[in-house]
Amino acid sequence: MTKPAPRGLHRPPIARWFFLQGVVLVVVSLAFLGLRGQVSWYSALLGGTIFLLSNGYFALKAFRYSGARSAKQIMNSFYKGEAGKLILCAVGFTMVFKWIQPLDIAALFLTFAIMLVTNWFTPMLVGSKTQQS
Template identity: 60%
Template sequence: MTTVKTNAIRRPPLIKWFAFQAVVVFLMGALFWIKSPVAAYSALAGGFIFLLPNVYFALKAFRYTGARAAKQIMGSFYKGEAGKLILCAVLFAIAFKSIKPIDESALFLTFAIMLVTNWLTPAVMGGKTQHS
């Protein structure tokens, strides 16, 4: 009799990943402090405009596990992504409406850096999510 070894797909270590990304946001704020306090808080806003919708997505997308929940998994990914985009747009609108003065370049540059950081986080943090 042989035993079948299955590779269960695990959730990625989201708390570690988001903690790492939050550190990057605060580092960007500190770097922009060199330019000005306005650039610093604008950079923080840009970073959190990226980070908060991604936390929402992760909470939605990784609610279900297992092959039997494939339909729920797909649905939660689509709902999470739609909610993330809407939340991102709302947060940008709030930032531009309520943060005065604002350094647009610091806000958008930090947002863009967080996009790249998001792509690199699994590699930097040891992104293996499966057992072998």
Template identity: 65%
Template sequence: MAKARHQGIHRPPVLRWLAFQTGIVILIGLAFLFKSTVASYSAFLGGFIFVLPNAYFARKAFRHAGARSAKQIVSSFYQGEAGKLILCAVLFTMAFKWIQPLDVAALFLTFAIMLVTNWLTPLLASGGPQRS
């Protein structure tokens, strides 16, 4: 009789996803070089204003695993999301206060592209839908 294989919940490949998102930010920033250097570094800022808080969330949210850690997992997700929102606000504030000149359109467009990319990252970075 064959042994039953344990099918646990696997952690998502978060580092691969963050690397993929960072690559997208770099491509967008380089593409904005065709407009201007200000647009290019503004695009980099907009992308990293998205990626850095996302990395914080991933670190916070996926540090616990297992059914016995369910309360800590839920708590970590809430803390990670709150921290991500606060970090976004702080980073946007810093960009607007300290970076001059700034191409606001490039900054927000890149941030918006990264929001959409975030929804698609599990499919794009993993080569297809995740199997359960």
């Protein structure tokens, strides 16, 4: 009898998470377009895009390594990913405030907040299936 191969740690389904978050961003942006107009639409789109880009950077850094032997590298990657995410958010908001006029600040920040909350619930919505590294 042969034993099945041991199952290691797996990476979360990042692509599915970002797809769901992208759908949420499109729906929220279109809702702003319908309810408040074009300025609110692109402001919402920018707020969600800032979130997605910075969160994507974090995901690339944080889930770069896997396995128990890589524990130190995993922790370092999480710290670097989180620091980079915060910097990208700051740079993103700075660029938007500097170069985009007119701007609906409420739509920008509300969409960013909606994306943040969506990020908290995405693992439950997508499911706990994982992908192989």
